[in-house]
Amino acid sequence: MSDAATPAVTCAGAPADWQNPLRDKRDKRMPRIAGPCGVVIFGVTGDLATKKLMPAIYDLANRGLLPPTFALIGFARRDWKDQDFGDIVLTAVKAHARTPFRQEVWDRLAEGIRFVEGAFDDDAAFGRLADTLKKLDAERGTGGNHAFYLSIPPKAFPQVLEQLSTSGLATKPDGCWSRVVIEKPFGHNLKSAEELNTLVNSVFPESSVFRIDHYLGKETVQNILALRFANQLFDPIWNAHYVDHVQITMAEDIGLGGRGGYYDGVGAARDVIQNHLLQLLALTAMEEPVNFSPDELQAEKIKVLSATRLVAPLDDNTSRGQYTAGWQGNEQAVGLLEEEGFSQTSTTETYAAITLDVDTRRWAGVPFYLRTGKRLGRRVTEIALVFKRAPHLPFDDTMTDELGKNALVIRVQPDEGITLRFGSKVPGHAMEVRDVNMDFSYGSAFAEDSPEAYERLILDVLLGEPSLFPVNQEVELAWKILDPALENWASHGKPEPYESGGWGPESAFEMLRRSGREWRRP
Structure with missing residues (x-):
């Protein structure tokens, strides 16, 4: 993959309350706000993404808990353009979001929506994903910070993790972060769980692995x-x-x-x-x-x-x-x-x-x-x-x-x-x-x-x-x-x-x- 057309991006973290420098530190009601970042969802056509993940991301934006430059990237085997995926997200938001729909919030969120077409065994598709993230870092200021949400069957974990590793997406220079989110089940028994943990930690350090148990x-x-x-x-x-x-x-x-x-x-x-x-x-x-x-x-x-x-x-x-x-x-x-x-x-x-x-x-x-x-x-x-x-x-x-x-x-x-x-x-x-x-x-x-x-x-x-x-x-x-x-x-x-x-x-x-x-x- 080539990044010749993409300006270099300097990784920069940001304080959790970076959007509001006047925030009163004594006000415990004020939640922490995410810094510059983007989320890549694998499995955007599934029920979990449609009914939970996309609406939750909109609700976070609606509550002012995401940065204005936040990016949402979908990855799937669909012949979609960015706008097509945006329409899918909009439909999911209107059907399942918990907060009221506000056009201005949606318009800001939609500016950072991108889609990458490809299969999990498609090296070129992960190259396109890497290029897309670099462009978002440069154009929207996502800071080189990316979370990869594996909303996919467990049998697909090894392939996606290997692709994230070989494409360089799993490792970031100092000042940037790369995290992986894994949905249950975490294995089928003790032996398979140990094998899965070994596999995941061969690509991401344990501090960058987030296993979702939604009850928590x-x-x-x-x-x-x-x-x-x-x-x-x-x-x-x-x-x-x-x-x-x-x-x-x-x-x-x-x-x-x-x-x-x-x-x-x-x-x-x-x-x-x-x-x-x-x-x-x-x-x-x-x-x-x-x-x-x-x-x-x-x-x-x-x-x-x-x-x-x-x-x-x-x-x-x-x-x-x-x-x-x-x-x-x-x-x-x-x-x-x-x-x-x-x-x-x-x-x-x-x-x-x-x-x-x-x-x-x-x-x-x-x-x-x-x-x-x-x-x-x-x-x-x-x-x-x-x-x-x-x-x-x-x-x-x-x-x-x-x-x-x-x-x-x-x-x-x-x-x-x-x-x-x-x-x-x-x-x-x-x-x-x-x-x-x-x-x-x-x-x-x-x-x-x-x-x-x-x-x-x-x-x-x-x-x-x-x-x-x-x-x-x-x-x-x-x-x-x-x-x-x-x-x-x-x-x-x-x-x-x-x-x-x-x-x-x-x-x-x-x-x-x-x-x-x-x-x-x-």
């Missing part, structure tokens, strides 16, 4: 840290002396729809437990970090994951299922094997539940129950700390018939907030104690809307802020925890069927009943 960008997930470490109220009871068990649930009320090609062979455990739910466990169980710097936060999560193991025997303490036809609300739903893209002999699970122990002083003896599934009773993600009963109740049995265990429930989605369940006297002459809820809701407590997870995470990539991104060791430890369950299930034939609209297979309920516990019904 959710406001309520980050609020776990505020709830635990900003309040003296909860710390004394956040341990095995008071907590009976912890339930972490991610339930969906939808089926696979058109995702059969992706999902078959992956399954619920790999798709959700290995990343989302184990990250939620780490944030729930970790010790207080010295500070919230990336290194300190990641170190505490790694300690927890290192101490986490499946509870044996696995046949009794894990469960997997596959949804069958049934009623989802007032609609008749088909079973998984009738969904497009699935074989009648598929053993892919759509429900998975596991029991974990965290072998630390704080949590010894407290089981952590993780579950996820599709076609369940409702869409909900929550973390529930269920507390032990009081050691002595000075009431007759009839007075506490309707009293359950105290619980602290962090609602990640929907209806984001926190619920505290405790016993209270029922009004009247008799002493009758019943469960009541005390609720905190984000929607009613704050006027500001929470940013969408991808907005937060994309901005953090551009700022070089890695706190919310799992590092190599976290990914590999998560697979080390889950692999024994996957291997055990592989020898057991088909998953257990469960009816759409219910709450999973019978074996999942038995898993808790053996210890006298039961799943929450969100």
Whole structure:
């Protein structure tokens, strides 16, 4: 590739608040703003790019968090010009952006939109991409700073990474940065994750690798840290002396729809437990970090994951299922094997539940129950700390018939907030104690809307802020925890069927009943 026609570009970083030199440093409401940069998206024709990435980039621009010279570059096998790609982005923005459409914001963003046609095995196409980025650096002042977003199937990672390396796009001179963003799944098991990490780090240093787990960008997930470490109220009871068990649930009320090609062979455990739910466990169980710097936060999560193991025997303490036809609300739903893209002999699970122990002083003896599934009773993600009963109740049995265990429930989605369940006297002459809820809701407590997870995470990539991104060791430890369950299930034939609209297979309920516990019904 030749850069004879392209003026030389001097790499120049910029302070995070470079757009606003008059910014009051004491105003904590003012977010950090990305400096000069551009984002290259591989896989711009996919649902993720259309429904999440492009709208999130527009929303960041609309909130004033991107520089005026920001550039967005699409790469795909399409016979498109820059304007054609711009029209695709505009359609995605109008359909899926969370902030109001403003023509002046769009016009400024559109000035930096470019498209490069090519396949992943096309050396010349990556040469054209390099030339395009050099021209943008010179013409728009993107500063030689580029993030490469791999919104592509994992099997294409090696080829794209090799092309980024051989074309020189992965390495930059001092003062510039080059970062890669990788979507899950991060491997298929521990061995493949180790191979993927080795491959990625052969091209990009770990400090330039951002593995997206969009759950970590959710406001309520980050609020776990505020709830635990900003309040003296909860710390004394956040341990095995008071907590009976912890339930972490991610339930969906939808089926696979058109995702059969992706999902078959992956399954619920790999798709959700290995990343989302184990990250939620780490944030729930970790010790207080010295500070919230990336290194300190990641170190505490790694300690927890290192101490986490499946509870044996696995046949009794894990469960997997596959949804069958049934009623989802007032609609008749088909079973998984009738969904497009699935074989009648598929053993892919759509429900998975596991029991974990965290072998630390704080949590010894407290089981952590993780579950996820599709076609369940409702869409909900929550973390529930269920507390032990009081050691002595000075009431007759009839007075506490309707009293359950105290619980602290962090609602990640929907209806984001926190619920505290405790016993209270029922009004009247008799002493009758019943469960009541005390609720905190984000929607009613704050006027500001929470940013969408991808907005937060994309901005953090551009700022070089890695706190919310799992590092190599976290990914590999998560697979080390889950692999024994996957291997055990592989020898057991088909998953257990469960009816759409219910709450999973019978074996999942038995898993808790053996210890006298039961799943929450969100």
